[in-house]
Every structure is written in C-alpha cells, then in structure tokens.
Amino acid sequence: MMILVTGATGSIGRPLVRRLRQQNQPFRALVRTPERGRDLDCEVVVGDFDDPASIETALAGIEQVFLCSPGAEPTPGQQPMIAQQTTVIDAAVRAGVRRIVKISVLGARPGGLLAEGAHAEIEARLEASGLDWTIVRPSGFMQNFLTGAGAFTSGGDLIGAYGQGRVSYIDCVDIAACAAVLLGDDLGNRQRFVLTGPEALTHTEIADTLSEAVGRTISYIDRPPAEFADNLTAQGLPASFAADVASLYEGVANGSAAEITSVVGDLTGRSATTFADFLARERELLRQWPPQHYR
Ligand SMILES: NC(=O)c1ccc[n+]([C@@H]2O[C@H](COP(=O)([O-])OP(=O)(O)OC[C@H]3O[C@@H](n4cnc5c(N)ncnc54)[C@H](OP(=O)(O)O)[C@@H]3O)[C@@H](O)[C@H]2O)c1
Structure with a gap:
C-alpha cells in the first residue's frame, strides 16, 4: 500500500515521514529538489505542485496520498493552494490513486474567510472527485510560535487582536501521528476529523507559558x-x-477557535500534547528569542 507524502519537508510532513518510517509503511516523499529531501532518510521523488506532469510522475504506483501544501496566500484572488491541491486531486484520479488524506483547517466552510474558504473549496473538489477521501481539520499550529507566524514584536512580545478569546492550538507532531494512523490503518474513509490540542488558551496564558519556558517575561499585547x-x-x-483578517480576529475573540476535541487521543491512544509540554520538547529552539526560524 504505497503512500505519497506531499509537503514532506513541512511542519506536519517531517514528523509524518518519521512515523511512517517507524511503522515500516511503504511510502515516498514528494520534494521540490533532491537537496530538500536529503535529510528525510526515505525514498523521495522530485515534483512541484505547479508542474502537473511532475505530480503525475510522482503518483505512479501510489495507492494513497497525504495532501498538504502551504497555506492560503494573503492576497485576495491569489490562492495558489486551491490550484495546487486541485492539480494533485486531478492527477490522482488520472493515475488511479484510491484515496487522499487531506489537511484542511478548523472552521473550513464555503464562503469562509481566507484559508477557511479555500480549504472548503478544495474539500468539495475532493469529495466530487470519485476518490476515497479523509479530511483532517486541525486547529492553529503550536509551531507558529516557533516560526514567528504566531506574531511577535521585534522585542519578542506576542502581539495580536484575539482579546481574551481562547485557541485550542495543536502540536503538528500530534497531527502527523493521527495522519499516520489514518493512512497506515486505512481508517476514516469519507470522514472529517477535527483535531485540536487538549486545552484552549488565551494569548495572555500563552505568553505566560512562553515566559516560563524561555526564562524571560513575554507579554501579550492586544490591539483592536x-x-x-x-x-x-x-x-x-x-x-x-x-478586513478579512480583522474579521478573523474578531471571530477568534468571540470563541471561534476554542473548540476542543478528543480525536488525537481516540486515534493514537495518547493524550494530545499540552502547550507547556510542546515548549519543553522544543527547548533547544527557544534559546533564540524572538523566534526566527523553525524546521
Ligand atoms: N499554520 C497553521 O496554524 C495552520 C492551521 C490549520 C491548518 N493549516 C493548514 O496546514 C497546511 C500546511 O501549512 P503550512 O503553511 O504550515 O505548511 P508548511 O509546513 O510550510 O509546509 C509546506 C510544504 O509544502 C511544500 N511546498 C511548498 N510549495 C510547493 C510546491 N510548489 N510544490 C511542492 N511542494 C511545495 C514545502 O516544501 P519546501 O520545504 O520545499 O518549501 C513544504 O514541505 C496549509 O494547508 C494550511 O492552511 C495551517
């Protein structure tokens, strides 16, 4: 049961590659250049979502695809994620792939803002493709706080417009563990799984937990x-x-990202990682603050 892992060098892809290796699962990883795949320590195939022929070649002999590509672009009318993931879905149909397990986002819905609307559109295309499918909708990634995507000032304080809204951030390692179960055990056909962390925290609480882990005071600065x-x-x-970004912030302040599910535990048999435990695991990366880069 050969699997193609797309986004293999990304925040979910890397831990998924490790899991599939541990499970002795036959798989190959899609990478943009041979150099990008060198440290994955697995079979790789070179391809690019923007080059449909390369995707079709990469899909030869593949039964299941793990579909993950970079998030929606911040420019209206330019959503490469929709075109790129549609390329994979269409090529998968042509190549005789049986099933796609797709990473979507918590709150995906038709007409939703930014990534929420883009993922809903791709989900609909996948459902209409005739392929078997499983959709994974994770909450915000804890890893955002290591890449800088969690939004920091140059001085290293956390800044946002979430008010006291709670967010059930999830560790990408947990998302990868769930994906490995769904792929390896062939579970969840035609189902959607909402994956979250085990707690929903305000950004003030997140700043407090970061302060303890980093060993200096990190404040949360809230703006309208x-x-x-x-x-x-x-x-x-x-x-x-x-305006869309402001509306998303308002939604989070009003609780749109606070949902907590038990799916990580249900699928993996292990509790989802808390934010404090995530930071303890990544303590080497916290030596540099504010964060610049994470892989
Ligand atoms: N960030 C969040 O909080 C969050 C929450 C929920 C859902 N999501 C969703 O999760 C998904 C992953 O998000 P992310 O931005 O965090 O991704 P990411 O970890 O940055 O991973 C992106 C992956 O796609 C690869 N890639 C980029 N362009 C490519 C191309 N043209 N052809 C082939 N491969 C390409 C990258 O390879 P290289 O290493 O070569 O760049 C990398 O492996 C998105 O769909 C996003 O909407 C994100």
Whole structure:
C-alpha cells in the first residue's frame, strides 16, 4: 500500500515521514529538489505542485496520498493552494490513486474567510472527485510560535487582536501521528476529523507559558482588530484582505477557535500534547528569542 507524502519537508510532513518510517509503511516523499529531501532518510521523488506532469510522475504506483501544501496566500484572488491541491486531486484520479488524506483547517466552510474558504473549496473538489477521501481539520499550529507566524514584536512580545478569546492550538507532531494512523490503518474513509490540542488558551496564558519556558517575561499585547487592519493597508495590502483578517480576529475573540476535541487521543491512544509540554520538547529552539526560524 504505497503512500505519497506531499509537503514532506513541512511542519506536519517531517514528523509524518518519521512515523511512517517507524511503522515500516511503504511510502515516498514528494520534494521540490533532491537537496530538500536529503535529510528525510526515505525514498523521495522530485515534483512541484505547479508542474502537473511532475505530480503525475510522482503518483505512479501510489495507492494513497497525504495532501498538504502551504497555506492560503494573503492576497485576495491569489490562492495558489486551491490550484495546487486541485492539480494533485486531478492527477490522482488520472493515475488511479484510491484515496487522499487531506489537511484542511478548523472552521473550513464555503464562503469562509481566507484559508477557511479555500480549504472548503478544495474539500468539495475532493469529495466530487470519485476518490476515497479523509479530511483532517486541525486547529492553529503550536509551531507558529516557533516560526514567528504566531506574531511577535521585534522585542519578542506576542502581539495580536484575539482579546481574551481562547485557541485550542495543536502540536503538528500530534497531527502527523493521527495522519499516520489514518493512512497506515486505512481508517476514516469519507470522514472529517477535527483535531485540536487538549486545552484552549488565551494569548495572555500563552505568553505566560512562553515566559516560563524561555526564562524571560513575554507579554501579550492586544490591539483592536481595526488597528491591525489599518496596519496591513498601510503596508500596501488590499483593504478587502485587511478586513478579512480583522474579521478573523474578531471571530477568534468571540470563541471561534476554542473548540476542543478528543480525536488525537481516540486515534493514537495518547493524550494530545499540552502547550507547556510542546515548549519543553522544543527547548533547544527557544534559546533564540524572538523566534526566527523553525524546521
Ligand atoms: N499554520 C497553521 O496554524 C495552520 C492551521 C490549520 C491548518 N493549516 C493548514 O496546514 C497546511 C500546511 O501549512 P503550512 O503553511 O504550515 O505548511 P508548511 O509546513 O510550510 O509546509 C509546506 C510544504 O509544502 C511544500 N511546498 C511548498 N510549495 C510547493 C510546491 N510548489 N510544490 C511542492 N511542494 C511545495 C514545502 O516544501 P519546501 O520545504 O520545499 O518549501 C513544504 O514541505 C496549509 O494547508 C494550511 O492552511 C495551517
């Protein structure tokens, strides 16, 4: 049962590759260049979502695909994720692939803002493809706080417009563990799984936990969503995009990202990782603060 892992060098892909290796699962990893795949320590195939022929070649002999590509672009009307993932779905149909396990996002819905709307569109295409499918909808990644995508000031404080809204951030290693079970045990056909961390934290609580882990005070600076939108337009981003970002912040402040599910435990038999345990595991990366890069 050969699997193709796309996004293999990403935050979910790397731990998934490790899991599949441990499970002795036959798989190959899609990478953009041979150099990118060198440290994955597995069979790799070179391909690019923007080059359909390379994807079709990569799919030869593949039964299941793990589908994960970079998140929605912040520019309205430019959502490469939709075109790129549709390329994989269409090529999979042509190549005789049986099933796709796709990473989506918590809150995906038709007409939803940014990634929520883009993933809903791809989910619909996957459902209509005739392939077997499983959709995984994770909450925000804990890893964002190591890449800088969690939004920090240059001084290393956390900044956002979440108010006291709670977010059930999840560790990508847990997402990968669930994906490995779904792929390896061939579970969850035509099902959606909402994956979250074990707790929903305010950004003040997140800053407190970061402070303990890093060994210095990290504050959470809360700003009104409209001020964030103004900053984005001042940086030259389109007003409609800035308005969508502000609406997403308002939604989170009102509890849209606070859902907690037991799916990680149900699938893996292990409790989902807490934010404090995640930071303890990644303590080497916390030596540099504010975070610059994570892989
Ligand atoms: N971040 C969050 O909090 C969050 C929450 C829920 C859902 N999600 C979803 O999770 C998914 C992954 O998000 P991410 O941004 O965090 O991804 P990521 O970890 O940065 O991984 C992206 C992967 O795609 C590969 N890739 C990029 N462009 C490619 C191309 N043209 N052809 C082939 N491979 C390509 C990258 O390879 P290289 O190493 O070569 O760049 C990398 O392996 C997105 O769909 C996002 O919407 C994210």
